[in-house]
Amino acid sequence: MSERRPPRSRAVLSFLGDSRSRAAAATTAAPPSGRDVDRALTDCAVYEGGERQGGQVPLEEALQRARGCSDGFVWIGLHDPEPQAVELVGQFFGLHPLAVEDAIHAHQRPKLERHEDLLFLVLKTARYVDAEELVDIGELLLFLGDRFLVTIRHGEARPLAELRRRLEDDHDRLARGPGAVFHAIIDAVVDDYADVLDGLTNDVDEIEAAVFSDVRSNPTERIYRLKREVLQFKRAVTPFVHPLTRLVEDEELPVPDRARPYLRDVLDHLVRDAEGVTSIDELLNGVLDANLAQMSVRQNDDMRKISAWVAIAALPTMVFGLYGMNFEHMPELKWDLGYPAVLVLTALACLLLHRRLRRAGWL
Structure with a gap:
């Protein structure tokens, strides 16, 4: 069932304007402040030459310092922010109001949008809780600009702190700019999909063994629960194929050319994962039919x-x-x-x- 788009807030509508005025506002606007931003902010750092410049930088200094570097950029991470925090960050960085609106309300389908020189990507994060046979689905929104990357994370799946530490140890990769971080985040999320598939496959194998074993049991309830998790995971993986394909094939998008081969490799893995979750879904249908036939026999x-x-x-x-x-x-x-x-x-x-x-x- 499609969700009805909520009405735009006055704060979002007030951001409307041409790209030049928003870009100028990014350097002259009053710095965001308030407890909402501080509470949602997981990290804010400036990188130049592949190295982090100091520790966590106050948000009001981040973009100015990044613009003062010859090849620097700022990476800001937010986790489950309040709407006011997203609006303030959007105002500070000159983010498009429609993208800010999506980030506020969340629960979006995976998609890719271009707002002039800004890329806005929505993708789903996933992790498998094996003890509960549960797929925990989260949401990650990425704003990629020429000198900044803003990540907004909803849910507990795929924390980015460990990924940030690994990237900070790889100076050559960070020296390539925010596009390299953009690719690394997508790659890490798709890698998590493979782990979820492994967990689901193991559980399906256990159910198959139970259905065709001599021990009398009725795993129908377990099959239905697992199928529900598979369908939820499928809705996260399959729609992401199209946005990632656009990133790879659309040469008009502001994606560094040297990043495209790496994104193409991620796309190959994503397509394999999408085919895998479809196969698991079909296999569960077959197992359910076999279980019903077995019960009838x-x-x-x-x-x-x-x-x-x-x-x-x-x-x-x-x-x-x-x-x-x-x-x-x-x-x-x-x-x-x-x-x-x-x-x-x-x-x-x-x-x-x-x-x-x-x-x-x-x-």
Whole structure:
């Protein structure tokens, strides 16, 4: 079900204007302030020549310092920010109001938008909680400019602190600018998809083994729960193929040429993951059908066994019921061996019937 787009706030509408006025505002606007930004800010750093310049830089100094460097850029990270924090950061960096609106409301489909010299990318993060057989889906929004990268993360999946530390140890990669960080983040998210696929595949294998094992069990509920997680993961992975394909193939997008081969490699992995989650979804459908068929076969076997034992029990019931009618003229009533003879003959008949039903596969 598609979500209805909420009405734009006055603060967002107030950002409308041409790109030059917004770019000028990025250098002259009053610095963002307030507890909302400080609470959501995970890190803010300026990089020049592949090295971090000092520690965490105050937001009001970040862009000015980056513009003062010959090849520097600023990377700002926000986690679950309040709308006011997103609006302030958007105003400070001259972000497009439509992109700011999407970042405020979140819960967007994976997509790529270009606002003049700014790229706005929405992608879903994922991690697999094996103990609960749960796919934890988050959201990551990336704003890529010439001298800055803003990352807004919603949810707990894919923290970027460890990735930032690894990149800071790779000075050559950071020296390539914010585009290299942009690629590294996408690559890390797609790598997480592969880990989720591995976890889902293991659980599907366990369910298959349970369905076709001799131990009687009913994993239908587990299959439905896992299928729901697979569908949720599929909605995160499959729509991301198109935006990433645009990043690779659209030469008009402001993506560094030397970054395209690396993005193409990430695209190959993403396509493989999309095919993998589709295969798992189809496999779960097959497992569910097999489980239902298996349950039907077992029920039929149970009914045949019950019917076979009823038939065996019917024979002595008929014989003993006949003798219970107290007839006076029955040949064997006055025969000394009549009683044991009837018992033996009845038992032999039951044994013969049991053997016949067993050969027929009913027992």
